[in-house]
Amino acid sequence: MIRVLIVDDDPLVRSALSLMLGGQSDIEVVGDAADGEAGLALVAELEPDVVLMDIRMPVMDGLEATRVLHQRPAPPSVVVLTTFDADDHVLRAVAAGADGFLLKDTAPSDIVSAIRTVAAGDAMLSPSATRSLVSRLRSSTSSERTTAAAERLTVLTERELEVAVCVGRGLSNSEIASELYLSVPTVKSHVSRLLTKLGSTNRVQVAMVVHDAGLV
Structure with missing residues (x-):
């Protein structure tokens, strides 16, 4: 089983993701949190394999939480979920240590696939995020x-x-x-x-x- 923690300040998003992932035979949602700081505490307690991390949250945003998380030994994989498809978000998420970057309007099947991909040790970027990253690299x-x-x-x-x-x-x-x-x-x-x-x-x-x- 792939143990997943959802960190997002929108309770509707957390519920929707939990409902969607709950139907997968190989994925278990072990908990959820409304901000990065609470998410970090739950990671220590629940030891998930994958964290679905929102970017914009109160108290501590997802990028800072991801950065702190990857300073710990054996951190879980992190898939950043956001409504913003912007170059700087992609680069900052990668720099913070995110293993995946997906838009929240990504098809449910692709989100499930991304979770399985990063849990297996691979990286996962949405096609638009990949184009943004490569474009920024080439231009800079x-x-x-x-x-x-x-x-x-x-x-x-x-x-x-x-x-x-x-x-x-x-x-x-x-x-x-x-x-x-x-x-x-x-x-x-x-x-x-x-x-x-x-x-x-x-x-x-x-x-x-x-x-x-x-x-x-």
């Missing part, structure tokens, strides 16, 4: 940024770099395994080392480095 990449990103990648082995490029292309672990003729557990091990060596908290941040270096 300078020669200094490209050089800095390339230097960061020098710590990787040849195989790790191949995996990093696949991550940058948005491939899942199973797709990387198929393309590089590796087992899925081996790919997961490589991704884990990538995160450590690059000082990244999730796959999207690895993808940003690869994009900055001009490898995809």
